[in-house]
Amino acid sequence: MTLNTLPDNSSSALPRSLYRAVTPEVRYPALTTELDVDIAVIGAGFTGLSSALHLLEDGAEVAVFDAHEPGWGASGRNGGQVNPGLKREPADVAGYFGAERGERLARLSGEAPQYVFDLVRRHDIDCDAAQTGSIRVVRTDAERPVIDTAITDWSARGIRLDYLDRAKLADLLGTDRYPSGLLDPRGGMLNPLAYARGLAAAVVKSKGQIFSSSPVSGLKREGDFWRFVAGSGTVRARKVVLATNGYTDGLWPHLRESVVPIYSAIAATDPLPEAMARRILPGRHVAYESSWRVLYFRLDRENRLLMGGPGLRQRDGSDKSTFRYLIRCAEALYPDLRGIGWSYFWNGQVAVTEDHFPHLHEPAPGLVAALGYNGRGIAMATMMGRIVARRLLGAAEDTLELPVSTIKPFRFHAFWKPVVGLRTLQELAMDRLRGLA
Template identity: 40%
Template sequence: MKSTCIWTASSPEAPLDAPRLEGQAEADVVVIGGGITGLSTAIHLAETGVSVALLEAGEIPSGGSGRSVGLVNAGMWIPPDDILEALGPENGERANSVLGQAPAEVFALIDRYAIDCQDTRTGTLHLAHNARGEQELERRYQQFSQRGAPVELLEGEDCQRRIGTQRIRRTLLDRRAGTLNPTAYTRGLARAARQAGAHLYTHSPAEGIERVGESWRVDTPAGCVRAPQLVIATNAYTEGHWNQVRDVFFRGHFYQVASPPLPDDIAGDILPERQGAWDTRMVLSSMRRDAEGRLILGSLGCGDTKPETFLRCWADRIQRHYFPQLGQVDWECTWTGQVGFTPDHTLRLFEPAPGILAAAGYNGRGITTGTVVGKGFARYLTQGDDSSLPLPVRRAPPLRAKPLWSKAYESGFTLYHAGQCLRIVA
């Protein structure tokens, strides 16, 4: 398999030709990070006439924003009642409401700026892989329904027709959601930010920040930029000892493998409405088909550290379990992205210092969360109002034993996948 992100290779949105920051510049707001959060912040600030300078360490995108599964999901990773338990009733329902509407915010940006990201708006499917998973989907269905979400619990023939497998008897369809090509979406946001008036700089990693009078100065290898307000949107790709975002989450990974394009006479019954899907396994398996008909499978863990034979064995096991009608699949490519995790599976929005806003810990929901957080940051910076953010901006205490969290997660994922390959785990 080639080590290539299929989203980059197949993106209909062209790469952005942005300069490197050289010399000195000034702006009203500096944004560090050219992923979805940073670009959404830049768009919504620039649309109101605010001068924005955005710094990206590599190309746009070079991090997780372009390497995800591409699911436009509503809510957080955990179900609504668990969010209330983690955040309290007031903040929990606020997060449920704002993030429940997040797919609509993504699709509105796509429409407003004509972003060609191969998006679908037919929902997503959460698959119950066993009886316990069926109970979990029932629990989620009741909680979403109580809040007026357009969800359906599909069973039997209707369920199997939507997925293209006989292995699943119950699935939860969330009609708010959809899919897209994440590289194309991120490139489209960059184009939109520039069109709105933001100044974008690539290959310009932030090497440090310093308070200078009433402004923050951000240094890069070839220049610096000053602004009274600063947004740090680096999340799972946070580097540098100066960046306090690194203290509030732990880093994980998600790998994927993609087949060649599969003709409809072979694979047309698999996810025929192009919904993205994932199952209720302890270590989930994700599955979707892209605009060219590829089957894309994914799971938690770092594929970059695993031999190709391990990845092929895992992919074959999942494909033959769910979609045996495909026969032998010759997997085309594989790639891995990084994920910002928190122990309670909720995000962090905070002010590391006066004039600085930061976000981290999206727990695998970066497309929708990053989009609404960027919009909310822009409103907070211009109006002092944080009500459109999923949570109030508040203090975020450092995460204790952070290296242990990362090691424990990765070790657990690897052991689980090894069990799947050896048929110890069903």
């Protein structure tokens, strides 16, 4: 692959990351004129691009607008894990939404990774996609019920997840630090920035338009149309999709306050020797913890270890000193990594909702907003695009897997991010006392 040469001082430049270094750059123009379009999509991440692609496949006229470029937000910065399910298990989902709707949503979330991999194949997207399976672990024996519940819930729905004890985990992960876990064959990995850019290319190939460096402001209703400013141009559209997720601003009242954008950080090593890579993750599974810190890790195609976890500083940054926690966690799991170089450090904002479910809103006629994937963005945001397209094309609300809900701001929203940062530091200190970090 060629290197991305977009200069760091560009207003649309992605943060320096491994993905940016290995993914071919694609440029899209800024809007500079007046534009009339049937459906305008604001936000060129997974939600927006998937919505646009599904709408185009059904014959709609679509234009996508982004303040930066496709994949600039968390879509191009995440850990690259395509994991099935939601933050809550199927029985809990059914209890929350009701048996019929909840079962449909749980089933959709389980099928979402396969949908992503099928979409990659259908549009011939070069993004290092591999459905190698997801390993979910807990750090203590006391947390094992989390694993047991997941296995029981999915088994009741015809999905087999394999229980893994410490010895089996050691074989698959190359570390004996975890007492129990499960293997879910539905999961896998990809380069998320390459996937986002591949979706963007599919949108354009399907006769959609994409405009980068075109921040949107002044969204308002005028008769049967929506009008807004994008870049130095203006747009009139019959329908609008708000797909800004963890980077949602004040474009629509209270939408920003309905999620808390939490930074997740990732560090990547230099390519590991082949023998070391085989010891660490011989089956190329992706792995993640079910715990407060949600450590997640995988190997890429070039044998680089990507180690992700909570951002200790809740702000953008690539200073190595702020990622030492991740390096320490990686070396605790894999002592052989001591002396291995770490070349890339980056972070991005995950949109967390109060109920830990994705949200679909319709706050005005012809306006749909979708956001809040709580760390399941690759699979669920892609699926959400399909749901958004169905809704805009006339599907009845009760036929959707996710209900249309009212925007509900977090109480004391302004305090949530600093509280999360403080809690992270406190939990880290406790983990170090317990010998877990």
